[in-house]
Amino acid sequence: MSSSPARISALRRDGSKHLVILFFILISLFPLYMMLEVSFKDNATFLRNPWLPTSPMSWHWENWSFAFHLIVPYIANTVFVAVTGTACSLFLAILGAYFFARHRLPFSGILWAGFLALMLMPSVVNITPLFMVLKSLKLLNTLWALVLVGVAAGQVFNIFVLRNFIEDLPRDLFEAAEMDGASHLQQVFTIVIPMSGPIIGTLAILSFLGMWNDFLLPLIVLRDQDLFTLGVGLIYLDGEYVKQWGQIMAAYFVASIPLLVLFFFTMRLFVRGLSAGALKG
Amino acid sequence: MAAPLSRQKLLREWKLYFFIVPSLAMVLAFVYYPAASAIYHSFFEWAGGDTRHWIGLDNFSRAFHDKVLMGSFLTVSILVIFNLFQMIPSILLAVLIHRLRSDRWQFIYRVLLVIPMIVPGLVTLFIWKFFFDPSLGVLNSLLDATGMKDVLVSLDHLFGWGVFFANAPIAWLSQPALILPSLFIWGFPWIGVVGVLIFLAGLQSIGQDIYEAAELDGVGPFKKFLYIEFPLILTQMRLNLVLLIIGTVGGYGLQLELLDIYGGPGGRGMVPGLWMYNRAFFNGEFGYACAIGMILFAFILLLTFVNNRYVRVDK
Numbered sequence: 001m002s003s004s005p006a007r008i009s010a011l012r013r014d015g016s017k018h019l020v021i022l023f024f025i026l027i028s029l030f031p032l033y034m035m036l037e038v039s040f041k042d043n044a045t046f047l048r049n050p051w052l053p054t055s056p057m058s059w060h061w062e063n064w065s066f067a068f069h070l071i072v073p074y075i076a077n078t079v080f081v082a083v084t085g086t087a088c089s090l091f092l093a094i095l096g097a098y099f100f101a102r103h104r105l106p107f108s109g110i111l112w113a114g115f116l117a118l119m120l121m122p123s124v125v126n127i128t129p130l131f132m133v134l135k136s137l138k139l140l141n142t143l144w145a146l147v148l149v150g151v152a153a154g155q156v157f158n159i160f161v162l163r164n165f166i167e168d169l170p171r172d173l174f175e176a177a178e179m180d181g182a183s184h185l186q187q188v189f190t191i192v193i194p195m196s197g198p199i200i201g202t203l204a205i206l207s208f209l210g211m212w213n214d215f216l217l218p219l220i221v222l223r224d225q226d227l228f229t230l231g232v233g234l235i236y237l238d239g240e241y242v243k244q245w246g247q248i249m250a251a252y253f254v255a256s257i258p259l260l261v262l263f264f265f266t267m268r269l270f271v272r273g274l275s276a277g278a279l280k281g
Numbered sequence: 282m283a284a285p286l287s288r289q290k291l292l293r294e295w296k297l298y299f300f301i302v303p304s305l306a307m308v309l310a311f312v313y314y315p316a317a318s319a320i321y322h323s324f325f326e327w328a329g330g331d332t333r334h335w336i337g338l339d340n341f342s343r344a345f346h347d348k349v350l351m352g353s354f355l356t357v358s359i360l361v362i363f364n365l366f367q368m369i370p371s372i373l374l375a376v377l378i379h380r381l382r383s384d385r386w387q388f389i390y391r392v393l394l395v396i397p398m399i400v401p402g403l404v405t406l407f408i409w410k411f412f413f414d415p416s417l418g419v420l421n422s423l424l425d426a427t428g429m430k431d432v433l434v435s436l437d438h439l440f441g442w443g444v445f446f447a448n449a450p451i452a453w454l455s456q457p458a459l460i461l462p463s464l465f466i467w468g469f470p471w472i473g474v475v476g477v478l479i480f481l482a483g484l485q486s487i488g489q490d491i492y493e494a495a496e497l498d499g500v501g502p503f504k505k506f507l508y509i510e511f512p513l514i515l516t517q518m519r520l521n522l523v524l525l526i527i528g529t530v531g532g533y534g535l536q537l538e539l540l541d542i543y544g545g546p547g548g549r550g551m552v553p554g555l556w557m558y559n560r561a562f563f564n565g566e567f568g569y570a571c572a573i574g575m576i577l578f579a580f581i582l583l584l585t586f587v588n589n590r591y592v593r594v595d596k
Contacts, residue, residue: 013382014380014381014383014386017377017380018381021374021377021378021381021390024370024373024374024470024472025390025393027469027470028397028470028472029393029396029397031400031405031409031412032396032397032400034408035404035408046417047417050417050419050422092303092304092307093304095300095301095303095304096301096305099297100301102297103294103297105297108301111305115308118308118312120582121312121316121578122577122578122581123531124532124533124554124557124577125316125319125531125577125578126312126315126316126319126574127557127561127574128319128557128561128570128571129314129315129318129322129571131561131562132329132567133310133311133314148307148310148311149311152310152311153312155304155307156308184297209399213401213402213403215403215534216533216534216537220562230401230403231403234401235403235538238407245411245417248407252404252408256400256401256404259399260399260400262399263395263396263399
């Protein structure tokens with residue numbers, strides 16, 4: 001109880017700061033409000049009353065059922081790409097980082113330099129020849145193309161972060177494991193992975209977000225509507241000539257749900273992951 | 282901890298090479314090989330098929346005389362300057378949140394800030410496209426309702442821009458002169474994905490006691506920023522700027538979706554990445570697109586170099 005007057009006085013002294021912060025946050029959240037509010041209207045209602053939500057009695061739920069039917073297959077494709085891609089990317093990166101962190105074998109210095117040089121290369125420059133590579137591998141119009149490219153693109157950053165982390169793990173653990181005759185693979189599974197849970201989680205979220213939000217590569221790789229990921233699906237929807245804004249906004253909202261749910265369960269990793277993403281430069 | 286190995290140990294540890302092989306194979310196939318192929322094909326006239334035709338440096342000389350490409354570098358430079366202004370709200374917000382005395386509110390605001398960020402970027406983009414709509418859009422309704430439009434129209438009369446008219450809705454994305462302003466406004470208040478959180482991380486080392494000491498000395502809010510917070514977030518500002526610049530210079534998704542494949546009416550929103558994409562996938566000029574890619578790569582490398590050289594901030 002004693003803290004509550006103190007809290008109120010703190011709130012009063014910080015009042016103007018709260019106002020400014022709330023102002024900015026409300027503007028940032030405004031697009032989401034519009035998205036939700038318009039998603040329950042048909043075009044006629046929207047034109048009459050664009051700003052305020054209508055009463056729940058006259059909500060147009062058919063917008064939402066339309067959106068679900070349209071978006072859920074796209075979400076399934078995107079989940080496949082992002083989950084497979086993230087898992088493979090991190091597994092390979094852990095092995096690679098273990099290689100660099102444990103011993104200095106011949107050529108590992110050159111290999112390391114070769115990996116680091118890639119950090120300078122903007123991926124956008126590569127998109128034209130990458131398309132041709134995928135074409136010659138007969139990977140065009142497949143989801144595997146997105147998985148493979150995503151895995152390759154994530155290697156450098158993930159190995160870079162994980163190497164430093166593995167080098168900081170206590171050396172005694174590895175030596176003890178070696179005494180017991182553990183192979184390198186066993187050491188990875190029994191020491192590295194259990195001990196680097198948080199950093200793997202953070203990297204996984206960054207990599208997942210990257211693959212989830214990508215639309216430039218899917219746009220040139222995918223042709224069949226069955227294979228569309230969220231990005232391509234939304235672009236396709238935007239290209240419709242006569243726009244039913246209610247349906248479109250409901251579709252946008254459905255497209256945002258998976259990440260909102262993921263965020264709800266991993267809030268802490270998210271905040272840390274996004275801050276760590278800063279170090280990517 | 283990695284130490285050179287003796288010969289004998291090397292014979293035992295050679296299996297470790299298998300650990301790097303998968304990563305290496307992926308990177309070679311999907312990063313190094315395309316990069317090499319881009320360099321190689323930038324000297325060819327190549328429509329993407331089996332036939333290619335060596336033309337030496339013709340692609341590059343064509344690029345340097347290509348008015349669209351040169352204009353696109355100017356556009357992207359303007360967008361980079363926009364980045365400087367777009368960073369301000371994030372800094373302001375981070376400083377204000379950090380100055381709050383209550384840890385609970387600091388956490389609540391952080392969470393609220395992350396929420397708009399986890400909506401897919403494309404969704405935000407399309408909602409803004411909808412906001413820009415001349416007749417249905419929120420932006421025009423807002424300007425009408427607040428009377429700002431009359432101000433804009435009278436300013437237009439004063440300076441003779443020929444852009445804003447009293448009797449017609451403002452055509453944000455279809456009026457050439459308004460393309461760049463639209464690219465500036467979109468995403469207001471530009472609270473970036475990582476921006477605020479990076480700044481908050483930088484501010485973490487300032488304790489509440491420092492503020493209290495400053496208050497005892499009668500230091501005002503602005504001076505507090507200048508002398509306490511600003512020096513501490515300089516490194517973060519530079520980091521943030523580097524990220525924004527690399528993203529802006531190489532990016533073209535925004536222009537592709539907000540405008541179109543030609544950078545909107547009059548090509549005012551054309552950026553180098555978009556022109557590369559346009560040439561490759563709409564004109565089948567893959568060789569020329571590779572050359573544009575090379576030039577863009579050189580440009581980004583130069584910017585990174587300048588940034589490291591001159592924008593150095595030592596703590």
